Amino acid sequence: MAEPASRGIRIEALRKRYGAGDTAVDALKDVNMVVGAGEVVGRVGPSGSGKSTLLKCLGAIMEPSGGRMLLGEAPIYADGWRIPDLRALRRDSIGFVFQAPYLIPFLDVTDNVALLPMLAGVANAEARRRALELLAALDVAHRARAMPSQLSGGEQQRVAIARALVNRPPVILADEPTAPLDSERALTVIRILNDMARQFQTAVIVVTHDEKIIPTFRRIYHIRDGRTVEEAGEGRTPG
Ligand SMILES: Nc1ncnc2c1ncn2[C@@H]1O[C@H](COP(=O)(O)OP(=O)(O)OP(=O)(O)O)[C@@H](O)[C@H]1O
Ligand SMILES: [Mg+2]
Numbered sequence: 124m125a126e127p128a129s130r131g132i133r134i135e136a137l138r139k140r141y142g143a144g145d146t147a148v149d150a151l152k153d154v155n156m157v158v159g160a161g162e163v164v165g166r167v168g169p170s171g172s173g174k175s176t177l178l179k180c181l182g183a184i185m186e187p188s189g190g191r192m193l194l195g196e197a198p199i200y201a202d203g204w205r206i207p208d209l210r211a212l213r214r215d216s217i218g219f220v221f222q223a224p225y226l227i228p229f230l231d232v233t234d235n236v237a238l239l240p241m242l243a244g245v246a247n248a249e250a251r252r253r254a255l256e257l258l259a260a261l262d263v264a265h266r267a268r269a270m271p272s273q274l275s276g277g278e279q280q281r282v283a284i285a286r287a288l289v290n291r292p293p294v295i296l297a298d299e300p301t302a303p304l305d306s307e308r309a310l311t312v313i314r315i316l317n318d319m320a321r322q323f324q325t326a327v328i329v330v331t332h333d334e335k336i337i338p339t340f341r342r343i344y345h346i347r348d349g350r351t352v353e354e355a356g357e358g359r360t361p362g
Contacts, residue, residue, distance in 0.1 A: 130160035130195050130293045132326045137190035139176050150176040152349030160324040168346035174330040178296045182219050183209045218287035220297035224279040226271035233267045236285045257285040276303040295327045309335045310361040317360050
């Protein structure tokens with residue numbers, strides 16, 4: 124797990140081009156963002172404006188075309204990857220909530236969440252305890268022994284959120300995490316992300332166009348034409 128010096132995110136002049144020639148798409152042209160340790164920042168913008176592309180680059184799932192990304196002081200990308208083991212970076216430093224839940228179909232709810240700490244060497248009983256604690260906070264503990272296919276869409280998404288949080292990574296990237304949730308549960312997710320950020324000095328980016336949660340952000344980055352514009356938000360954190 125990363126030490127405090129490597130907390131917080133900085134993105135400088137990030138670019139991503141899909142394809143080449145006439146059919147090339149410049150999804151990110153000049154993206155600049157700073158997210159401090161302990162901060163939850165919103166990222167909003169219309170469909171196709173590069174929100175998922177940015178998270179995939181930052182989550183080391185996709186290679187950018189240029190620019191820089193730093194975790195704390197350490198560059199993870201500077202016109203090329205600067206980290207030899209991207210799998211270890213993803214496993215130890217990044218909690219990813221995808222636009223779809225992607226739960227493992229043959230593991231029950233508890234084990235879907237407990238798997239990551241188990242892989243990190245935490246004893247099975249302790250990993251399950253941590254999983255159940257988060258499932259309870261996200262109001263799905265009553266489904267702990269169910270299989271993913273037996274859950275509603277919103278329940279699956281809350282399990283996926285628990286999985287992203289369970290190893291307390293220094294960075295959490297969430298792509299539309301509250302889209303399938305009702306108002307109350309959406310605000311619970313945001314409250315948990317804020318609590319996590321404060322308690323563990325996590326840097327959190329939430330991509331969204333969910334009107335239910337946009338008022339909770341203190342800072343929001345809008346994306347216009349592949350470039351970032353920062354705005355102060357209302358910062359009304361629930362609870
Ligand atoms: N694999 C790909 N190959 C080519 N173009 C792509 C690819 N993935 C995304 N794009 C294009 O890049 C642009 C940004 O896509 P991205 O998925 O990042 O948008 P988004 O802001 O997340 O949209 P949404 O709100 O619909 O999820 C879009 O024009 C999209 O068509
Ligand atoms: Mg998207």
